Amino acid sequence: MQIQPIRAPGAPLPAAGKAPKTTEGKFVQLLAEIEKGEQMLDRTIHGAMKGRDFSAQELIALQAGVYQYTQRLEIFSKLVDRVTSAVRQVLNP
DSSP: OOOOOSSTTTTTOOOOOSOOOOHHHHHHHHHHHHHHHHHHHHHHHHHTTTTTOOOHHHHHHHHHHHHHHHHHHHHHHHHHHHHHHHHHHHHHO
């Protein structure tokens, strides 16, 4: 099993066709990237539980992938918090 980071640091976000232009498209892309990160972690954990040994290079790639995954989760969390605050303000003037 090869551990692959979600994307290289500084590399442009992967796009299926064209980059999303709408806020909804960017939101969906963020969710897709979070899902990819979760799948990567699941594969790695399952491999480790089966006794797989990882090279130093693979562990560094895993560390970078986890860092990117964590960043995306933080962004998503902040986004949800801001949307929730905006809805509260609209509903409770």
